[in-house]
Each structure stands twice: as C-alpha cells, then as structure tokens.
Amino acid sequence: MGENEKQTKSRVLCALLVTAMFQFFFSSAKQIQSITKMQTQSPKRIGSSFIFPVQGDVYPNGFFYTSVNIGNPPKTYYLDIDTGSDLTWVQCAVPGAKLHKAPHNPYKPNNNVVSCKDPLCASVHHPPDHPCRSPSDQCDYEVGYADHGSSLGVLVRDYFTFNVAANRQINLTFGCGYDQEFSDPSTPSVDGVFGLANGKSSILWQLQSLRLTRNVIGHCFSRQGKGVLFFGDGLIPPGIVWTPMKTNELNQYLSGPVDLLLGEQTLVAKSLYIAFDSGSTYTYLNSQAYRDTLSKIMLELKTKPLKPVKDGSLPVCWKGAGPFRSIEAVTNYFSPLALRFTINNAPFSFALPPENYLIVTSNGNVCLGILNGAEINLGNLNIIGDISMSDKVVVYDNERRMIGWASSNCDT
Known part of the structure; x- marks a missing residue:
C-alpha cells in the first residue's frame, strides 16, 4: 500500500x-x-x-x-x-x-x-x-x-x-x-x-x-x-529450479540463505533469508543489505548520464537528459542483480535484470524498486515482491516443501 x-x-x-x-x-x-x-x-x-x-x-x-x-x-x-x-x-x-x-x-x-x-x-x-x-x-x-x-x-x-x-x-x-x-x-x-x-x-x-x-x-x-x-501440480512447466522452503510461524514462503550479487560477480550481501510475497509490490532488503545495494548501484552510476531527482513515486530516483518512455530505455545504465542459491552443492540464480528492480514513472524518471525493510519494521526479513517476480513462473509446493521458479513470457 x-x-x-x-x-x-x-x-x-x-x-x-x-x-x-x-x-x-x-x-x-x-x-x-x-x-x-x-x-x-x-x-x-x-x-x-x-x-x-x-x-x-x-x-x-x-x-x-x-x-x-x-x-x-x-x-x-x-x-x-x-x-x-x-x-x-x-x-x-x-x-x-x-x-x-x-x-x-x-x-x-x-x-x-x-x-x-x-x-x-x-x-x-x-x-x-x-x-x-x-x-x-x-x-x-x-x-x-x-x-x-x-x-x-x-x-x-x-x-x-x-x-x-x-x-x-x-x-x-x-x-x-x-x-x-x-x-x-x-x-x-x-x-x-x-x-x-x-x-x-x-x-x-x-x-x-x-x-x-x-x-x-x-x-x-x-x-x-x-x-x-x-x-495444483498439473500445470508446472519444465525447467523449474527448486530450493527448499523454510518452516516459519507466519507460514510465509521463506527460503535461504542466499547471496545477493551485482553484475553476476560483485558480492553485495551474504546469507539473506527471503520471503516470496506476491502481496508486496516492491522488493525489500534488511537495512544493511539495502544500504550496500544502493551504494554499489550509485557507484556504478557515477559514469552514467543520470542524476538523482525527487520524483514522489519512490525514495530513490534518477533523471536522464530527457524523459524516459519505457524501462527498455534505461536498462543499459544498470547492471543485473541476482540471488545466488546453493542447491545440492551447486549454485543457481534467481535473476534480477534491471526491469525486475526498476520502474519508469509517469514523470519520465527511473526509480529503484528495492526498498529499505527497516522502514516498515521487517527486521532481518527480506521480501521478494511482484517487481522481482514479474515474467517468471514461481511455484510453491507445500507438499514437497519446495519453492521453484523459471523465466517465462507471462503475457502470452
């Protein structure tokens, strides 16, 4: 809300x-x-x-x-x-x-x-x-x-x-x-x-x-x-990556620990526990992980033609030389993020390309769709919201206690 x-x-x-x-x-x-x-x-x-x-x-x-x-x-x-x-x-x-x-x-x-x-x-x-x-x-x-x-x-x-x-x-x-x-x-x-x-x-x-x-x-x-x-399990597509679901008293779809990476190599945060929550519009990180993520993004943007601006839509926004008309117009300025899971001793990633953590507002600015969980008293809980789950099939198998995902075109 x-x-x-x-x-x-x-x-x-x-x-x-x-x-x-x-x-x-x-x-x-x-x-x-x-x-x-x-x-x-x-x-x-x-x-x-x-x-x-x-x-x-x-x-x-x-x-x-x-x-x-x-x-x-x-x-x-x-x-x-x-x-x-x-x-x-x-x-x-x-x-x-x-x-x-x-x-x-x-x-x-x-x-x-x-x-x-x-x-x-x-x-x-x-x-x-x-x-x-x-x-x-x-x-x-x-x-x-x-x-x-x-x-x-x-x-x-x-x-x-x-x-x-x-x-x-x-x-x-x-x-x-x-x-x-x-x-x-x-x-x-x-x-x-x-x-x-x-x-x-x-x-x-x-x-x-x-x-x-x-x-x-x-x-x-x-x-x-x-x-x-x-x-039901009759419509689960092939190619799903599965990770174990953690038991918790609020019955949330919780998994972890995971590491957060920027550009597939730069480690931003370690050992995060995350809840997949379709009731959250945006993605929330605990206070330290949020500050570290924002710092790494801001460092990368120093050489890009973007300037901070108060947009009124989200806390952190940038403007370009002219208004942006689509998310595709800004993705080249930002590196992808990824949540790296270790499953059966092998690394797997939940990909977060720029379109999965940014929005372009009606003002033509680009804003960060990752927010500070401390602002809503989430403590150490991290939430993967709709912005980061868009154009992915996400499956919650409560019988096998597993959470799975795969990239997909959800509009066709």
Missing part, C-alpha cells in the same frame, strides 16, 4: 499478526502460453488444477488481482493475490461496517457465520488455544499487514464457484471483513485479499483437505498487465 497519495501505489500484505477476539533461466514460455490461452473471465478447474486469470501491474497500480465468484447465486469479487498471508477475506455488508470504495458491492452474510468451535477458527488465532465461551459464539478475526493495513471481521462459510458454466460450487471458509484500514486510502481497487500462504485457513489448504487439488500454488505475472494463477 502506498506511502502517500502522491507516491506510487504499493502494498506489503505480508501478515504480521492474527489474533482472537470473541464476542534462471529456463524457458517455460510454451507451457505458460498453453495455460494463458485457457483463461476466461472466471477461474476454471482442469483435472486436479484450478486456473485463475490475473490482471494488474507493479506500476502505477501496485498489485495483481484475480476474480473469484462467491455465494449462491455467485457474485464476482476482485481479490489481491497475496502469498504472504493465509486468510482470504472480502468486504462485508453488516450494520456499522467501516468499508472502503471497491469495484463491487460488499458481500452479504446469510446466517453462515463460522462457530468459534470450528477447527478452522483456531487457525486464525495465535495462540490457537483461544477461549470459546459457547459453541454459538462466532469466530472473529483480526489480521494486520506489514504496511500497517488491517482487516477485522468474522469467519463465514459459503460457496465458491470455480467454473460458472459448469456451476461447480465448493463450500469454503473465508473472512467477512467489516473494518478495514489501508495505509493509503486511495489504494483499494479490489474487494479483498486472496490469502495463499501455507496456513490451514487458506483457500488452497481447504481445497487440498477436500482432496480436490494438491497443496501447490503457482503464478506468472506479466509486466504488461496480465498473467495466471494456478492451484
């Missing part, structure tokens, strides 16, 4: 708190082309996999979203795709609700509130042994995000329709949010959040528990504003 109204819209939906309240580069283009050709205006199930068409961008909107159909009859809601948090929620129409402007009318519950005794209720509470005075008490939730946004509401259960034509409906639990806070009031261009981290409250976990799909998720976000999200 954006830093202020004049700045580039961005958000970090990495979940920080859920509390109880009761009252490289292998080509997979052909595989992804076959997936995206199957996209329609609604998600579909193919074999044991579910496919969702994706829209959005890093700049200027700052998020990628998909449409989900909920209720009977089904109604469409746009949800921000977030692999950094578990709970899916939509804005909810209840008396006294604090709602924000959204693309669709808020969801209306219909005597379908989840009880505090429901096993899924414990999954949205830390610690899970929450008090429950009576089985008739509802299951309330509160989730806070790293950018200081939040959602307060109650768990409900309703039908999700994954293929409108076939009327395939599945009864799932999600959040009915009646009090939302956003760090930037202008940000909400969606109806809620599609929480896809590896917690029991996630929609993916619920589908897997019903034996409808494997506990695997993948996405391919295009810089051109399209993409695809899929559940």
